[in-house]
Amino acid sequence: MIDSTPAQDPFFEHRRLLFATAYRMLGSVADAEDILQDAWLSWSRTNHASVQQPKAYLVRTVTNLSLNRLTSARATRESYVGPWLPEPVLTDTDVAEKTDMAETVSMAMLVVMESLTPIERAVFVLREVFGYSHAELAEVLERPEPTIRQIAHRARSHVQARRPRFDTDRAQRDAITDRFLAACDGGDLNAMMELLAPDVTAWSDGGGKVTASRRPLHGTSAVGRWLLGVLAKPDSQGVTLSAVEINGELGVLAVVGDTPVGALSFDLVDGRMQNLRLQVNPDKLAGLIGDHTS
Template sequence: MTDDPFVVHRSLLFTVAYEMLGSAADAEDVLQESWLRWAGVDQAQVRDPRSYLVRTVTRQALNRLRSLSRSREEYVGEWLPEPLLTTPDVAEDVELAESVSIAMLTVLETLGPTERAVFVLREIFELPYGEIAEATGKSAAAVRQIARRAREHVAARRPRVQVSPSEQQAVVERFLAALRTGQLQRLMEVMAPDVVLIADGGGLASAARVPIHGAELVASLLARPDREVSTVWLNGAPAGRIEADGRLAAVSLVVEGGRITHIYAMANPRKLTRLEEPAELAR
């Protein structure tokens, strides 16, 4: 068993990169670049390997995020994060599960690169302002201001109602059961009247290119009996895996007040490669 700090902290480093990028593939690229830099330093001179590695990954993720901004602007239809298969125990760390949820990652996508880095490092990983300043190339005072703005931005956009894991799972199971049967009325009963469906096909799979609003319209789009629907754990929460006509989709759901308020449907096949092996996440 190795005691190389990079290997010891790999799950943490992957989680930092993934939360900054919303893409497991890009996060893995960032880890590879960071490992090459780590291999080239005199590790005996590094006093705190964990902090050093988090800073290195943050810098590489910021570089990647800035280079990705144009391609995401040109993306076909809505852009959603790449879903990760997770084990149910990820949900036991409530803060971790919330931070990697598809809903939260979608909100983080509305932040600028530096704001996103500061928010992730401060609010999720609780790094000191001085370390964040070093990682982002800003002063500690500037980081404090950025963190406050980012907190307000996220608070205004994230789902506000918290539900217990048992209630979340019960509502998700009802929704998936209605999907299996394709019964329009059952689907409408489990969704909030103002439910929003956001789908990501990336131009590679059939998907609505703009958000769809309202239970009746969303239900009419989803009500198809000829599909296989199974329950999986994605990004720390119960979710759906759907197969129809040889095509795969992952569905993440937000529950408020006992009903589904947001549906995130990921159908871009390039984003569905992480649904077989659970990701190792850590804070």
């Protein structure tokens, strides 16, 4: 862990930005924390007086470390057991109410960004999320500005073509989530199926560590029965389900005692649940504990 240091240290002043950058680059809380640890070690060995723009220096360090990690992680993910989903993080209401920021950290967007190359992902995150100019990106990534412009255009076009379209009405999402929790509590298959879009798809990430479907499930019947098989009558299993902010959107958290055992996120389309993502891999639930700001 990084030792505490007075707030005036630039690293700690910009730590939230650095974590947010690494997390969006990697889709992994554990990897993002590792990147920050490495960045801190690098920063602690640096002559701070020689750094004219500490924020830019630190963002560049985190970005380059993330690029290296992302490149190596791709090979690991090819042998991953079952669907790979990003690690969820708890976010506060402030993030959820900022629609543009909430979308960039949503599970749906993180999944889309998985299809970008590492350099495309870096450019997209720094430009579209944090507003870096092409000139600034050229300096951070040490590439000619015309090249950065091409990469930025390609990444934006790729994301726009695949960006999910979903409802952002908070009151509607609150109501759907409440009905979902009631259906789980009562084991009500009909009520559950009424909440699902006709073309609903569900993914579950157990990583080979816990029982989870190794293939996506499609359709209201298959998804509804699967959800109730996993989440029905949670109290009888010692599980508590609750509505919480996950990656900028209202989702469902499952805990046993104080320990998170699962997180469900979903897209809301025309008032129905679509593209459900259930994270149950115990190695990928650290972001549901403590303070992670995205």
